[in-house]
Amino acid sequence: MRHTFHLKTLAVAVATLSVASVASAAGLDRSGQDITAFLQDGTYAEAVYTYIDADVTGHDNAYVGSDNKAYTQGKKIDDIAESYDFFRYGVKTDINETFSVGVLYDEPFGAAADYTGNNNFVTNDDADALIQGFTGNLGLNEGLVDQNITDLKGALAPGNPGNFSPEQLQEFQGQLIGLEAAKGLAATAGETTQVEVRTESITGIFGAKFGQNKEFQAYGGPVAQRVQADVKLRGTAYSAASGYTTHINPDQDYGWIAGMSYSKPEIALKAALTYRSEIKHDAKAFEVFPIATAAGARAGLALPTTRYADIEINTPESVNLDFQTGINPTTLVTAKVRWVPWSDFAITPSLYNDVSKVSTQDDDGLALVSYDDDQWQVELGLAKRLAPVLAVSGTVGWDSGAGNPVTSLGPTEGYYSAGLGAKYNVTENWAVSAGGKYLWLGDAKGQIPNKAIVSDFESNDGFVLGVKVSYQAQ
Template sequence: MRSTFCLKALSVAIATFSVASAASAAGLDRSGQDITAFLQDGTYAETVYTYIDADVTGKDTSGNKIDDIAEDYDFFRYGVKTDINDTFSIGVLYDEPFGAAADYVGENDFITNSSADALIQGFTKDPNLNEAIVDQSIAALQGALAPGNPEGLSPEQLQQAQGDLIGLQAARNLADTAGQETQVEVRSENLTGILGAKFGANKEFQVYGGPVIQQVKADVKLRGTAYSSASGYTAHISNDQDYGWLAGLSYSKPEIALKAALTYRSEIEHEADASEVFPIATAAGATAGRALPTTRNDKIDITTPESVNFDFQTGINPTTLATAKVRWVPWSDFAIVPSLYNDVSKIATQDDDGLALVSYDDDQWVVELGLAKRLSPALAVSGNIGWDSGAGDPVTSLGPIEGYYSVGLGAKYNVTENWAVSAGGKYLWFGDAEGQIPNKTVVSNFEDNDGYIVGVKLSYQAAQ
């Protein structure tokens, strides 16, 4: 029966795409952290390229149109696996599990459309100020406040001059954001090593696990009146590398082409270097009697979430394979909390906790069901449907999507006995969502959005 239900001939043409991003599903999920390359028989290798094009439009609470904020996004996935003997297997996987790419354009509340002079006048409430006057005033105040009190100012005059300098510097820093738009980009990379050991009367069970090396980096710009006093905030989180682990259990029954695997990935704790610019932080701190800078270079703790994947396939008849995938990610436990942003938010919230820059309310569930049909010894086609729960609604304005429904098609062609090429696509209907800023104020609404994914895969397999 093994030759009747040949897994190689029945392989699904396109491996499951976890369609997730700040512009397409729950949290920052992107690749779905697929490990099915390691579950293949014999020696196996694959290279997968994925391209995502999402159309995410809406309106701000002022009624302005928000053009497509979702930037096109692509990434690669690689995997290689081989059997050492009939018991032990090793493999290495590479993917880009988490990411975001959003850019607000046009004329809306997420764009700083005002001129530098208008921003200065709006912040200081003085219609006579402009960039040149502010620069001259800052220079004069800095001279007056030089060590040694060269102008012989009284304590009251010194205090007044310091307050004026704080306000003018905050206005000047805010003016530097004129004409800029809200943007976010998050990138990550995973390299996973896996060692598996088979056991059971027919080696039908396998336990596997190994270390994970992960890198993350991010850039965020908040602009426009939607972010209120946080407009002008900028954060750069430098690339950081840290470590986690993976563990799982699989079962196979070749007679019916059955394979099932349950895989757990640990959370990974990062301590990255973060550079923040908050133009009005000094003024806000002065108002509350706290000394806050407009820039800060500090460490930030970011913990990427744990996850659980369930992969299942079974033969229905000698030419048809059924597949199912389920994924869970606890995004409700995830948050990005830069220290300067959090300190300024404590003033606004008047508590000791402050606000996170990015956080989510719900956990993510992804379910995908598929069928693959072998049309000839060399050609197989596949179809699938999927659902993603999203991570809450309202959700962060940096990724205003509440999950999706999807339908996909693919095909796999065996070029030779060992080499195959696969290609396919998936269409996505995104869930409507309200975008909110960290204080839970709703600032936008996104409806009737969609997107698509296309991918190609080159694979090699040699049975042992």
């Protein structure tokens, strides 16, 4: 006689098993793009709230020299990782014994970092000092810069009766460019390096079961995704790029999802392999780069200080493997594996890229954000039913990170994690789950796009808290 495991009471109890933050997961990964809501039996709905807080501190680089890889511990960098929260929703239903439909919402990718304190990622709050540093300590202040700009514009005005030679006019033009760049840099006095990236995705899924006992299911559907971003680079860590700002307007584009699952209810076995396509966003970016015009003038190029132009951002493809099986009538083991090719990802605003071509003498220039390695994420769990209405679970996890050194806008290399949670069945159909996860964040050195080391972050950690309300009827 076969024992039938009751999936309803064996369901994993934690709402946050696959959640990770930009302060811990590789690249910009946040939600893990979980689709297990669609794999539930019957009619199912869930609402998940997740709160993530990480402590990411380190030191800037005090090394002075030409070796980009050299590092000397400098000034302390206080916690740069901003806490954040987000929601995830899912609903699915079986049309009949063969076909199912569902809709999922999540916030798959993101970043939230803010440098504060006295370090190389914060601009000097003395505007006159910034001007003098940029102009070679000529004793200029904001008032003198404004007056000189007015005088130079007057001298260069069409029809000006001044008897200036072509050589003098060219020199005036160069001086004007330099002073306007200095004025733009001075406007960033006291500002800090910041980054915020947000995405939202809605996934529609249609599934069809097949096999002798309907044990197989093929599923797929469209994905609508919205992305927006803001980045400020400030301080001497970014050298000539200090003062750069970009705002990437919200953009919505589309991709797709496809997968295959297998189930064996007698032993509570479920396995699913899911592929998500990359999504190409053709957005608009507004950039401000105080020294762009000066850099362009030195190279004989007409580079503006501001630009509003197209930018292409391709959020990466991914593969998720979800697995669970009962090992006895009250115990369930789970495994999740996720792969994301972050080495193919880059954010490359056009003005930033054009200025970097001047500084690197390379026709390809630099991306504002990029990664060297792909992400692998693994999580193992064990759930135990203690009573007909109560189950508890624990997990351990590992994330490979996306390289080390890594971008200074997210300077950690993956994590190790441990989590605990519980699920309580309030009624036959309604359940509440709650859980937490502790993260040991990997040490990493921060680098800027030209691969120069600018910081070092060690011995950091974080935590994840989550709660889920779910409904299921069969």
